[in-house]
Amino acid sequence: MSQSLRHTQILDIARREGAVKVEDLAQHFGVTLQTIRRDLAEMDENGHLERVHGGAVLPSGTVNIGYEYRQSMNDEAKRAIAKACAAQVPGDCSLFLNIGTSTEAVARELLAHRSLMVVTNNMNVANILVRNPDCDITLTGGTLRRSDGGLVGPLTQDAVARFKFDIAVIGCSALDEDGDLLDFDFQEVGVSQTIIRQARRVFLVADHSKISRHAPAKIAPLSEVDVLITDLPLPEPLRAKCAEWGVEVIYAEA
Structure with a gap:
């Protein structure tokens, strides 16, 4: 051929x-x-x-990559980022983990943590953390997105709004050089915005592939994030915005 x-x-x-x-x-x-x-x-x-x-x-800037493929993308970087993130999470705290393969990697690194209360709209996160006997798990409810086990929609937003978390660990589909967190699913965007509002501190876990991608729906500016955990040096425009907005950047070593 x-x-x-x-x-x-x-x-x-x-x-x-x-x-x-x-x-x-x-x-x-x-x-x-x-x-x-x-x-x-x-x-x-x-x-x-x-x-x-x-x-x-x-x-594509309008359609996300399939979940099964995203699971295997940049898996070493995701594991390193997840370990670095889990190291920032103390025991005896309340935590939100949202939809995404990066937050699922974080969940795996929290299996040895003690006295955690975790709320999530990600059924995969709940299934991972059920192996931690010292972790209380609450699922938000909402409309099931069959492709990846995510729960989205108004019911999910209402449930999230009932809590106030010590830390929210979130992912995103893309992070552009303007410093905007982006996604593909408009229902998920509303949930993510509520999560950010209800958290005392927000950790964004995003490997380098997210920084080269585009998506149509804006979640929030990076200025609403406290800590960005990634694997490779940021492009200069994005690094400058992190410095301007006081966003701590942690580089994970694979």
Whole structure:
């Protein structure tokens, strides 16, 4: 098969599934991993796909990447960020964890914490933390988003508004150079805004891939966040805004 035809088929797969993986493509086309990596690098240069760890995604600013693929994206960076975040969370505190694979990674790092009260609109977070016998867990309720186990909508916002948390650990779909937290789901945005209002301190966990992405719905400016935990140095415009707004930046080491 010619390279151009393979590129066309790779793009068709990405359009159907939202993302592609190097190993799956190599098996599908019967070629080496190196060949697929070269294909994806070239398609990235041409703007057809966006390279990520282990594969590539469609460069969309309006549709999020599928949950199963997001689980495997930048997993080492997410684990490092989660460990750095958990180190900032004391025992004997109330905590909110919202929707996202990054907050799920944080939940795994909280399994040894003691005397936690966790409220979440993420069913995956609840299923992870149920293994911690010294953690009280409250699910907000709301409309179930089947794709990722998230709970969203007005019922979720009403439930969140009943609490006041010591710390909220949140993720986002994108963080642009203007310092705006962005998302794809407008129902989730309303919930995230309520979470921020109801927290004494807000921790944002976001790996470097979020800083290169775009999404259509604004959650809040970064000035409403107390601590940003990420894995790579920020672009200068964003670093300057963090300094201006007094946002502490913690770089996690993988």
